[in-house]
Amino acid sequence: MKPSRLFADYGMVLVLALxxxxxxxxxxxxxxxxxxxxxxxxxxxxxxxxxxxARVLIxxxxxxxxxxxxxxxxxxxxxxxxSAPSVSVVRGEPKDARETLQRLAASGERLDVVACxxxxxxxxxxxxxxxxxxxxxxxxxVSPRSYRWPNFLKSENLLNIANQIAVIAIVAIGVSxxxxxxxxxxxxxxxxxxxxxxxxxxxxxYAGGIAxxxxxxxxxxxxxxxxxxxxxxxxxxxxxxxxxxxFIVTLAMMLVGSxxxxxxxxxxxxxxxxxxxxxxxxxxxxxxxxxxxxxxAVLYGLAHILxxxxxxxxxxxxxxxxxxxxxxxxxxxxxxxxxxxIASASLAGLGGVIMASQLKSGSPTYGxxxxxxxxxxxxxxxxxxxxxxGRMFGTLAGAFTIAVIQNGMNLTxxxxxTQKVVLGLVILGAVLVDKARNTR
Amino acid sequence: xxxxxxxxxxxxxxxxxxxxKALRGVDLELHSxxxxxxxxxxxxxKSTLMRILGGAHKADAGSIRIDGRExxxxxxxxxxxxxxxxxxxxxNLVPGLxxxxxxxxxxxxxxxxxxxxxTERARARELFQRLGADLDLDAPCRCLTTAQQQLVEIAKALxxxxxxxxxxxxxxxxxxxxxGRLFEIIRxxxxxxxxxxxxxxxxxxxxxxxxxxxxxxDGSNVGDRLTANITRAEMIQLMVGRELTDEFxxxxxxxxxxxxxxxGLRRGRAVRDVSFTVGRGEIxxxxxxxxxxxxxxxxxxxxxxxxxxxxxxxxxxxxxxGSPSDAIAAGIGLLTEDRKTQGLVLAHSVRENxxxxxxxxxxxxxxxxxxxxxxxxxxxxxQLKIKIPNQEQRAGxxxxxxQQKVVLAKWLARHCEILIFDEPTRGIDVGAKFEIYRLMNExxxxxxxxxxxxxxxxxxxxxADRILVMHEGRITGEIADxxxxxxxxxxxxxxx
Numbered sequence: 001m002k003p004s005r006l007f008a009d010y011g012m013v014l015v016l017a018l019x020x021x022x023x024x025x026x027x028x029x030x031x032x033x034x035x036x037x038x039x040x041x042x043x044x045x046x047x048x049x050x051x052x053x054a055r056v057l058i059x060x061x062x063x064x065x066x067x068x069x070x071x072x073x074x075x076x077x078x079x080x081x082x083s084a085p086s087v088s089v090v091r092g093e094p095k096d097a098r099e100t101l102q103r104l105a106a107s108g109e110r111l112d113v114v115a116c117x118x119x120x121x122x123x124x125x126x127x128x129x130x131x132x133x134x135x136x137x138x139x140x141x142v143s144p145r146s147y148r149w150p151n152f153l154k155s156e157n158l159l160n161i162a163n164q165i166a167v168i169a170i171v172a173i174g175v176s177x178x179x180x181x182x183x184x185x186x187x188x189x190x191x192x193x194x195x196x197x198x199x200x201x202x203x204x205x206y207a208g209g210i211a212x213x214x215x216x217x218x219x220x221x222x223x224x225x226x227x228x229x230x231x232x233x234x235x236x237x238x239x240x241x242x243x244x245x246x247f248i249v250t251l252a253m254m255l256v257g258s259x260x261x262x263x264x265x266x267x268x269x270x271x272x273x274x275x276x277x278x279x280x281x282x283x284x285x286x287x288x289x290x291x292x293x294x295x296x297a298v299l300y301g302l303a304h305i306l307x308x309x310x311x312x313x314x315x316x317x318x319x320x321x322x323x324x325x326x327x328x329x330x331x332x333x334x335x336x337x338x339x340x341x342i343a344s345a346s347l348a349g350l351g352g353v354i355m356a357s358q359l360k361s362g363s364p365t366y367g368x369x370x371x372x373x374x375x376x377x378x379x380x381x382x383x384x385x386x387x388x389x390g391r392m393f394g395t396l397a398g399a400f401t402i403a404v405i406q407n408g409m410n411l412t413x414x415x416x417x418t419q420k421v422v423l424g425l426v427i428l429g430a431v432l433v434d435k436a437r438n439t440r
Numbered sequence: 441x442x443x444x445x446x447x448x449x450x451x452x453x454x455x456x457x458x459x460x461k462a463l464r465g466v467d468l469e470l471h472s473x474x475x476x477x478x479x480x481x482x483x484x485x486k487s488t489l490m491r492i493l494g495g496a497h498k499a500d501a502g503s504i505r506i507d508g509r510e511x512x513x514x515x516x517x518x519x520x521x522x523x524x525x526x527x528x529x530x531x532n533l534v535p536g537l538x539x540x541x542x543x544x545x546x547x548x549x550x551x552x553x554x555x556x557x558x559t560e561r562a563r564a565r566e567l568f569q570r571l572g573a574d575l576d577l578d579a580p581c582r583c584l585t586t587a588q589q590q591l592v593e594i595a596k597a598l599x600x601x602x603x604x605x606x607x608x609x610x611x612x613x614x615x616x617x618x619x620g621r622l623f624e625i626i627r628x629x630x631x632x633x634x635x636x637x638x639x640x641x642x643x644x645x646x647x648x649x650x651x652x653x654x655x656x657x658d659g660s661n662v663g664d665r666l667t668a669n670i671t672r673a674e675m676i677q678l679m680v681g682r683e684l685t686d687e688f689x690x691x692x693x694x695x696x697x698x699x700x701x702x703x704g705l706r707r708g709r710a711v712r713d714v715s716f717t718v719g720r721g722e723i724x725x726x727x728x729x730x731x732x733x734x735x736x737x738x739x740x741x742x743x744x745x746x747x748x749x750x751x752x753x754x755x756x757x758x759x760x761x762g763s764p765s766d767a768i769a770a771g772i773g774l775l776t777e778d779r780k781t782q783g784l785v786l787a788h789s790v791r792e793n794x795x796x797x798x799x800x801x802x803x804x805x806x807x808x809x810x811x812x813x814x815x816x817x818x819x820x821x822x823q824l825k826i827k828i829p830n831q832e833q834r835a836g837x838x839x840x841x842x843q844q845k846v847v848l849a850k851w852l853a854r855h856c857e858i859l860i861f862d863e864p865t866r867g868i869d870v871g872a873k874f875e876i877y878r879l880m881n882e883x884x885x886x887x888x889x890x891x892x893x894x895x896x897x898x899x900x901x902x903x904a905d906r907i908l909v910m911h912e913g914r915i916t917g918e919i920a921d922x923x924x925x926x927x928x929x930x931x932x933x934x935x936x
Contacts, residue, residue: 309810311803318796321785328744328782329797329850330768388787 012382012397015430019401023408024150031149032118034065038144039072042115045142046077053112057104057139059090059097059120066117067091073115085112094123101125101133111136116143151411159290165403166292167192167358168370169396171351172377173303174344176395179378180307181340182320182387183246187235188348188374190257191228192367195352197261199224200270200362209272217277225349231257232345236338246341254371261364271361281358292354299347304392316340320387377402380430401430445508447472447635448493448524448604453502455488462488464659465502470604475626475636477646477667480656481679481869486639487529489656490606493637494526495519525597526606529867531589535582540564542581543596567595571625586730587618594625605629606637611645612867615729615895616931623649641869642896643672657681680871688902689874691881695905696720699889700858702741705750710736712913714750718858718891721884725904725922726893728934733913734893735777738860741891742774743767754858768797773851775844777862777893783847786836790828790846791817793835798853820849824879841872848879859883861892865899877903897927909933 033041046053058073060066070089078084088104090097097120104111114126121143130138151157171188178185199221203209207216231253238249283291307313315336318326327333351370356362381398383390405426409419448470455463463485470476480486491497493504495516504513504522512518519526533542540560549556549563564577568591575588584592590610597605607626611619626636626649638650646653646667653670655663655678663670663678676687698717705714710733718724726734740747743761752759759770767774776782784793794817795802802813817831826845828838835846844864851859861880865873880890880903894900900907900922907919909930917933919925 309808310806311799311808312806314792314795314799314808317788317792318785321788322781324782325776325785326796328742328764328774328776330765331796332763332765388785 012380012394012401012430015433016397016401016404019404019408020152023152023404023411026408027151027153027411028148029151030146031151031154032146033144034117035068036072038069038117039076041144042073042142043076046113046115053085053140055109055111056085056087056113056115057090057100057111058087058115059123059126060117061119062092066120069117090120094125097123097125101129101136105133105135108135111139114139114141116141118143118146152408155288157407157411159284159288159293161400161403161407162293162296163290163358164407165399166290166296167351167355168373168377168402169296169399170299170354171344171348171370172374172381172395172399173299173392174340174347175371175374176378176381176383176390176392177303177307177316177340178246178344179375179383179385180316180320180387180390181337182323183239183337183340184250184375184385185235185341185344186247186250186371187231187253187257188344188351189367189370189372190254190261191231191345191348192352192355192370193364194231194257194261194264195224195228195349196356196362196366197265197270197352197364198227198362199353200273200356201264203274203277204270204272210274212274212277214276217274221353224353225346228349228352229342229346232342232348233338235345236341239341240334240337258364265362265364267364269361269363273356273360273362275360278357278360281354281356281360292358295354300392300396307392312336312339317388320389322388373402376427380427398430401426444472445505446470447474447507449505449508450489450493451503451505453489453492453504454500455485455492455497456500462659463492463499466656466659467661468654470635470637472603472635473630473633474652475630475638475650477650477653478637478639478656479646479653479675479679481871484656484679484869485659486656487608488659490526490528490608490637490639493519493524493604493606494528496526520600520602523601523603524606525600525602525604527590527593527597527608527610529608529612531593533581533589533592536580538580539575539577539584539588539592539595542592543567543599545596547600563599564595567598570598571595572628573625586613587615587621590614590622591625594629602634604635604637606639608639609641609867610638611640611642613730615731616897616934617729619645641867643675644898646675647672655679676870679869687870687874687898689878689881691884693721693881693885695722695884696887699755700891701751701753701756703751703753705737705740705752706748707736707740707745708748710913711740711747714910714913714915716908716915718889719905720889721887722905723880723884723890723892723903725900725907726891726910727895727897727900727907727930728910728916730895732910732934734910735862736913737910738774738862738891738893741767742772742860744774768854768856771855771857772860773797773854773856773858774860775847775851775862775864777866779840779843779847780836784835784843786834788835789832790826790835790838791831793846794820794849794853797850816853817849820853824849824852825875839869839872840867841869841875844868844872844876845879848876852883856888858889858891861890861894863894864892865894865896897930900930901925901927 056077058070060070070091074087077087088100090100121141126141171192175185175188202220202223203212203217207220235249235253238244239246280291285291286294315331318331319333319336323333352366355366377399378395379385380401381394383394402423405423406419409422446469450468452465452467453463454465466485466489468489478486488497492499492513495513495518498514503510506522511522534545543564544560549559561577568575571591571594573591575584575591581589581592610622614622630636640646650667652666653675657679696719699720700718703715705711714737728734739745740750741752743763743766752761754770761767761770780786791813795813799808802809814831821828824845827842835843864876884890892904904922907922907930908915909917911934919929
């Protein structure tokens with residue numbers, strides 16, 4: 001594909017990249033490595049210093065990050081085998097450090113290196129070590145070096161963005177298909193809630209509650225997704241058999257779905273589900289990538305292939321572009337529309353399961369306004385509400401644009417009310433950019 | 441005698457669109473009380489020129505004078521103020537509003553801030569009387585026939601005292617009878633001092649109606665003559681830039697035995713008991729007035745609408761056609777009357793349009809075989825001489841002739857045995873028409889059967905092996921030897 005074509009198809013990616021650059025610039029700040037990363041850095045610095053140290057003191061505070069740092073550094077230093085230094089660890093307050101130093105001085109040992117964190121490096125107790133403890137010699141002070149890096153671009157933050165948008169992005173796959181056929185699906189937010197409630201309730205009532213087995217949970221989730229698919233089939237049937245506009249049918253199903261979710265949950269959250277249920281929403285089994293994000297990536301890959309390489313995809317575009325011309329060309333228009341609405345509802349169901357897993361509960365309040373965020377993602381991604389055009393990765397870019405804006409504003413301390421205003425304007429702006437690009 | 445300046449004088453009009461120079465300095469003059477024919481192949485720039493006159497486009501260069509004084513034509517309001525009304529091919533009517541509401545749209549008569557419906561209505565009735573027309577003033581425009589909608593457009597123009605009326609292909613969607621009515625109205629308007637610019641591909645009409653012809657080719661003037669001083673052949677030669685010896689290509693195929701047998705087709709009042717057969721290698725023409733049930737009949741045959749009764753047999757085998765896909769599977773293809781709304785997905789590429797009915801064959805396990813698709817389309821592009829820069833070209837950007845060829849390629853690739861051509865040359869220029877005719881001849885020579893619907897009687901007489909004439913949902917006559925038939929003969933059967 002030519003670059004110009006690529007830009008025409010995925011111009012949103014450029015906007016997204018610009019946003020990322022903007023937020024990176026705004027959140028540029030000092031970063032001090034902690035935990036294992038810091039340990040690796042310090043170990044490397046010690047290795048470079050010509051003569052290997054024989055005696056090392058690691059000074060840390062009593063904090064998880066520092067503990068991890070100390071443990072990792074100890075492990076790294078001892079990995080040197082026979083030439084491994086003897087290590088003492090301080091964990092706590094400056095006075096603990098003073099006690100340890102006194103003990104070391106009393107035992108008449110020399111100290112080669114004091115490995116600090118950024119915080120402990122500034123402790124007063126170390127400031128005049130040679131005067132206070134002349135017997136310890138002239139230890140070298142080593143602490144992890146700080147560097148400049150945007151908060152926005154830290155890998156935890158990027159994965160966090162992806163994880164937060166995963167549900168909306170997955171639901172947007174189905175809604176993109178529906179919008180490409182020239183329809184609309186307003187029911188996805190409610191179906192998401194319904195699916196979260198249904199799966200949670202099935203697990204509580206029939207799969208053994210907090211003692212439920214993985215297979216039982218899987219089955220409950222599949223039933224919930226299937227139930228949502230059935231609602232989608234019903235919407236599709238209303239639209240294709242009775243020619244009721246999709247807006248009205250899915251608006252009705254939005255109310256119905258939400259109502260059923262409240263009835264099933266008796267208006268409350270259902271949280272009697274096993275700890276292991278959070279695997280899907282909070283786990284990260286592959287290369288540190290959250291499972292939900294991984295699932296999202298796989299689904300987008302499949303959807304892209306479906307839309308760009310398969311007969312069904314062509315049919316979806318053709319029905320949206322000109323349904324009469326498609327019908328007269330032998331396209332089974334009704335079946336194609338049924339597929340779109342079932343896919344949309346099922347993916348909303350899947351989104352509900354993921355959300356229940358992320359929050360370890362099912363609630364009828366989940367997914368409020370999600371249909372609008374999802375539609376925004378689709379539209380920002382360059383899909384026309386008139387149907388017939390749009391790209392799956394465009395939708396993904398649209399979803400990420402929304403997530404990046406939200407995240408970036410959180411990082412730059414924009415308050416939440418202002419965020420809404422900005423987000424609304426950005427959606428408008430993105431569509432304007434898209435229009436300008438198309439008329440050029 | 442001092443010669444008065446012409447009513448309208450367009451000088452050196454230049455207009456470019458991205459990638460296309462549509463007009464390269466065109467001149468046009470229109471005198472008071474004159475009917476001027478503006479001729480040219482599709483893409484010659486006629487419509488663009490008229491859009492500039494109507495204020496829908498802004499010219500890049502050139503001047504427009506009304507009564508010798510230069511006037512701005514930057515917006516439709518400017519154009520209207522200068523007394524110009526343009527009736528585009530696609531009517532500018534709001535479908536849900538009534539004739540009266542449409543006529544006064546944007547210039548509503550009010551009294552005390554409220555709509556003065558009474559005055560508007562009286563004024564509208566007066567206008568229609570002046571046009572000698574009678575139509576339901578309270579029906580929404582979408583319920584009116586094409587001819588009636590056209591009348592509403594004309595009335596709209598008269599309502600603001602237009603002195604120049606531009607009509608772009610006004611007869612294209614009308615039946616022969618309605619065209620006759622339109623001519624009367626045009627003559628009437630001329631006698632009332634209104635000048636008319638008339639755009640048409642139908643040369644008969646040009647001779648019948650106009651005083652002078654201006655011919656454009658590739659965005660430039662190529663001729664300006666009095667209609668009385670030009671022959672049909674000269675006109676065509678000016679338009680296409682070469683000599684056309686014959687409007688209809690010769691064919692030597694002799695139709696074989698019947699292949700498709702249709703009997704007792706029925707649906708409501710539109711189609712009442714229609715039976716006919718089509719032979720191998722035969723072109724059967726179905727003609728009649730618009731609304732006679734021709735398109736409706738063939739839509740039943742194609743499964744586009746459900747039929748109430750009737751049997752369809754192909755090669756003696758009874759076909760169970762309940763949907764277009766059934767018909768397509770049986771080897772029937774339909775080139776619809778309206779390419780834009782029924783034949784093509786305009787926003788999609790020509791390649792995708794081509795592949796749409798052929799995806800079954802061009803895919804395996806649900807995956808489209810992109811390479812096979814491109815290669816096969818490339819073959820048809822070459823065979824049909826489709827003029828496109830590349831396969832990703834949007835179908836909506838093509839000229840009428842090329843669009844029709846893409847639709848034709850769609851069905852040829854399906855190897856359809858029976859092809860239905862509904863108004864195959866509507867809105868297509870002379871050169872492309874000839875090619876479509878040539879392709880039709882090639883198809884029947886290869887043993888295919890063609891059913892053609894056409895309102896253009898010369899085309900029906902020139903192309904068909906046999907003609908069926910319909911009237912009010914029934915077949916009212918058959919002409920077995922079109923070569924020796926006349927247009928009058930067909931008209932008599934059509935009016936029945």
